[in-house]
Amino acid sequence: MQLNRIVAFHKTMGDPTRIRIVYLLSKGPLHGQAIAGKLGLTPPTITHHLHKLRDINLVYTRREKNTVYYYLNEKIILHQAVTLEKIISQKEELEEMEQDNAYRKKVLDAFIQTDGKLKSIPAQRKKKLIIFEHMVKGLKKGVKYEEKEINEYIKNFHDDFATIRREFITNQYMYRENGIYEVNPPEMWAKIE
């Protein structure tokens, strides 16, 4: 059972407008303007919410002439209800649980001293990336750094700044242009595992 799906479902349902839309659709399909009318909101707002509801598969659409009708996929709700029950009754394991944060913490504890310096650079790629992510978090996003500054920063963790700086680039944590460095957005970072 992936954490992401569960969170996405509940986050989507955690909005009064969307609950109202679901309620309306549970009585039968409706087109966008009808929903907007019934809720006193504008069509773009409804589009926005229907997008989110579609992202979690809770609604699907059927076109008829000029008009798009939205249908409720009730199975999703039943499924998610059951999911939560299983989770708390230990019938399902929650993925990304041990991995994500607890494992990450274990690695950080194992390789970082109390003064913040690295004991060593992990050889295992997975662990190495966790350490790198930790290090990169100390840099401001959107800020342009000189190579000297990056070196100085890395030295706070390890003497071999050259190797680590290079790894920052190859693993996409940072972007370099003309000797100027900048942190990449997290979605560009090397994937752990």
Place this chain on the structure above:
Amino acid sequence: MQLNRIVAFHKTMGDPTRIRIVYLLSKGPLHGQAIAGKLGLTPPTITHHLHKLRDINLVYTRREKNTVYYYLNEKIILHQAVTLEKIISQKEELEEMEQDNAYRKKVLDAFIQTDGKLKSIPAQRKKKLIIFEHMVKGLKKGVKYEEKEINEYIKNFHDDFATIRREFITNQYMYRENGIYEVNPPEMWAKIE
């Protein structure tokens, strides 16, 4: 079935950290620092989340010496799961549904012309307040207005600005001090119905 409760539950569950906390607690009670440790977060962050989980009654606490243990109240999850199922299978009505937005829209349509002016001031208190709320929304919060400015603003809706301005005050939509007016926060406004 009140909309608010449903939304609050899902909004609270729509966060990965909180799902993880629920998962941990489903295996047995834990104290704050233990949770923080297992998730690799700081105690204040855990406090924050536990507060939210307590708000929806999903956890309760028991003190033991210096330490506070958190327990999961599983009934809430089962209850909310059933609630959603009932809603979509038409076995329960969703309150605040017809009232809230659709009714509000009906009233606004009934009393406001296409040019934005009021046809008349509703005599019925409930409807009148809906109109007033609508009008007040056009004012900036946190801005101090002269009485003249308020009068001018109200004239966009109706000629009898004196009456309406007075109602704004008595119904707590605005606050007046030394002839200076300011919009009150919504929770102070007169309650509709």
Place this chain on the structure above:
DNA sequence: ATTAAAATTAGATGTATATCTAATTAGATA
């Protein structure tokens, strides 16, 4: 080809909130 209606996209704005550090409170023990 034009027009009309429904839907979507883009962009702006304001509000909510997840997380952190630092400071404070509360209870327990010495």
Place this chain on the structure above:
DNA sequence: TATCTAATTAGATATACATCTAATTTTAAT
């Protein structure tokens, strides 16, 4: 009383997102 630990509060920061208006796209109808 002094001190230790756990918990909380306060305040800051950064991000997410609900809603709107205006502009664009899509499909149908004339």
